[in-house]
Amino acid sequence: MTETSRLTLPAPAKLNRMLHIIGRRDDGYHLLQTLFQFLDRGDTLDFAWRDDGQIVLDTELPEVASDDNLVRRAARRLQQRTGTSCGARIRLHKTLPMGGGLGGGSSDAATTLHGLNRLWRLGLTTPELAEIGLGLGADVPVFVHGHAAWGEGIGERLTHVKLDCPWFVVVHPGVGVSTPAVFKAPELTRNTPPITITRALQGGAASWRNDCEATVRRLYPDVARALDWLGSKAPSMLTGTGACVFARLDSREAAESLAGELPASWQAFVARGLNRSPLQDALDP
Numbered sequence: 001m002t003e004t005s006r007l008t009l010p011a012p013a014k015l016n017r018m019l020h021i022i023g024r025r026d027d028g029y030h031l032l033q034t035l036f037q038f039l040d041r042g043d044t045l046d047f048a049w050r051d052d053g054q055i056v057l058d059t060e061l062p063e064v065a066s067d068d069n070l071v072r073r074a075a076r077r078l079q080q081r082t083g084t085s086c087g088a089r090i091r092l093h094k095t096l097p098m099g100g101g102l103g104g105g106s107s108d109a110a111t112t113l114h115g116l117n118r119l120w121r122l123g124l125t126t127p128e129l130a131e132i133g134l135g136l137g138a139d140v141p142v143f144v145h146g147h148a149a150w151g152e153g154i155g156e157r158l159t160h161v162k163l164d165c166p167w168f169v170v171v172h173p174g175v176g177v178s179t180p181a182v183f184k185a186p187e188l189t190r191n192t193p194p195i196t197i198t199r200a201l202q203g204g205a206a207s208w209r210n211d212c213e214a215t216v217r218r219l220y221p222d223v224a225r226a227l228d229w230l231g232s233k234a235p236s237m238l239t240g241t242g243a244c245v246f247a248r249l250d251s252r253e254a255a256e257s258l259a260g261e262l263p264a265s266w267q268a269f270v271a272r273g274l275n276r277s278p279l280q281d282a283l284d285p
């Protein structure tokens with residue numbers, strides 16, 4: 001193996017710093033206005049070139065059928081789109097909780113698109129990779145672009161923004177949230193009036209909220225308990241449709257101190273908000 005036939009890249013988590021639901025498309029998908037920001041925590045992927053066209057995924061996830069793994073699906077899409085005869089062995093080091101609103105699967109897919117584009121020397125542009133990514137999930141394009149963003153549509157219309165970069169305590173309350181169940185709930189707020197990006201940014205973190213929160217609280221009391229507990233200590237919110245919740249703090253010390261107080265039954269980590277994704281840093285130092 002030569003130096004260029006192997007590559008290791010990060011797949012960071014995201015938070016939705018705010019999320020409004022402003023309507024619904026004819027196909028049932030909800031129209032959002034959201035602020036995406038990255039965290040300095042995430043999964044890692046190793047890529048090694050193969051000359052037989054096969055995609056060999058070293059890490060299987062117990063909850064996900066191999067053919068459904070977003071890493072494999074992203075690799076296959078890239079092969080189909082470009083007709084390349086290259087293959088790869090891919091090892092996924094999974095640390096992010098799945099279905100937690102941290103976008104881990106979408107981030108794995110975005111890192112796979114960038115990683116294989118480089119390994120296979122395909123020369124696709126970032127917008128071309130983002131378009132392929134959108135076919136895999138609404139959250140994939142923001143990870144492909146790698147900049148904190150104001151997302152509209154179903155989250156795919158992106159405008160780069162610069163947000164404050166606090167420290168966060170991210171808590172997984174130990175319950176799985178079903179994204180379709182949240183979006184199907186009759187009482188979900190779906191009519192928040194659209195706002196401009198300027199207004200969203202001017203309001204600042206103290207004004208941000210997540211329209212999914214009331215429904216997720218009702219459907220998942222464990223998430224409500226985590227929000228209440230964390231909210232009594234620091235400003236706290238739900239990310240995406242959950243299940244993860246996050247508290248915002250001014251310093252790493254404050255975040256670590258709060259994390260130290262958490263009930264033992266919750267998994268948690270401390271992370272910093274980033275406006276440039278660690279994937280971008282690795283691809284273009």
Ligand SMILES: C[C@@](CO)(OP(=O)(O)O)[C@H](O)COP(=O)(O)OP(=O)(O)OC[C@H]1O[C@@H](n2ccc(N)nc2=O)[C@H](O)[C@@H]1O
Binds near residue numbers: 031032106137
């Ligand atoms: C709401 C967000 C915000 O970041 O949260 P998280 O999933 O990260 O929690 C995402 O846009 C989620 O995107 P993603 O996770 O790709 O959702 P998908 O698997 O495509 O959608 C699962 C189901 O949820 C519903 N859905 C999803 C997104 C959306 N904008 N409107 C919807 O109505 C649809 O019924 C869809 O079939």
Ligand SMILES: Nc1ncnc2c1ncn2[C@@H]1O[C@H](COP(=O)(O)OP(=O)(O)O)[C@@H](O)[C@H]1O
Binds near residue numbers: 070098099
């Ligand atoms: N590589 C992957 N990592 C995580 N989840 C994956 C992956 N491939 C497919 N999935 C599926 O995608 C779903 C959403 O995962 P994830 O992106 O981690 O959460 P969320 O959309 O809540 O932020 C998972 O519940 C799982 O079924």
